[in-house]
Amino acid sequence: MGDTGVELGGPETESYSLILWTENSSLVNKDTISLIGPELAEAGSRSIAFGRIVILSIEGFTEENTFRRCREMEQMRFLLDLKGFMIRAVPQFQREWSRVSRDAISRGFSLGVLGSSLMRLFRELDYVTGSEIIFITENEDAIRKIRSLTxxxxxxxxxxxxxxxxxxxxxxxxxxxxxxxxxxxxxxxxxxxxxxxxxx
Incomplete structure (x- = not known):
């Protein structure tokens, strides 16, 4: 894994990625990033289970534009340009595999940094009025439970x-x-x- 500090949601572990959206903005804790489990610097392994749930408050969705907008929101993660962070692959629906370099972690890269960057990207979409992100790094069981709930x-x-x-x-x-x-x-x-x- 070379310079890899932490591998998130790799093929040997659990991974889950989901975007939820609602027109009821009261259901979204706007500008909130939550973490269930350890931060990257405290990860006890170089490969950890990883979950990311993005909850967006939106407006102006219709039968005609919902699919296009859903795809647009899904693609936002590929616009991330963070030194030392790389999305490796999204081989299956609702999975995400990424890596963070040792150097990036030593320079303070965290899931808070990742979440803030994602939120900035979502703010560029004129139909998104608020965002909340939940990261899960606790263990594989936690990812499986979240998947079953959603x-x-x-x-x-x-x-x-x-x-x-x-x-x-x-x-x-x-x-x-x-x-x-x-x-x-x-x-x-x-x-x-x-x-x-x-x-x-």
Whole structure:
């Protein structure tokens, strides 16, 4: 691992990355960064489980723009330009693998620095009105628990991705049919996609 100080969410450990958004700004602890587990400098290993949950307050989302904006928010992490920090790969949906160099950690790089930089990027999006970030470095069990708590949300996002990417609207064959049946907003988004596809 060369100059690597800490590897976050590598392939041999648990990793979880999720962006949640709401139009109810009271649900977001604006400009708050929380950490469950040790900071990078106190990590007891060079490879640790890693979770990152971003909670955004947003405005102006419609059936037509939600997927595009969701993708835009997901891509913000790749705009990070922090010396000694590198996103290695995102091989699977809702995973993130990154590395922080020893030199960066010795110069004070922390998850607080990472979180603040992410928040600055999200502020550039005119539809984001506030952000909160939760990092989890405690252990693999903590990551698994967080993943199980947000499983329904993850399925909604996966259904939205499938709908937009595949442009397939055969609901009888879709593994996310139960999600759309329960999520009114997702049904409206699907109907908007069907209408757009028909006009092409």
């Amino acid at each position: 499983g329904d949300t993850a399925r909604i996002i996966a259904a939205m991705n499938k709908m937009a990417e595949e442009m397939s609207f055969d609901c009888s064959e879709c593994e996310y049919r139960d999600v759309c049946d329960e999520a009114e907003d997702l049904r409206r988004m699907r109907d908007a996609c069907v209408g757009n596809a028909a006009r092409r």
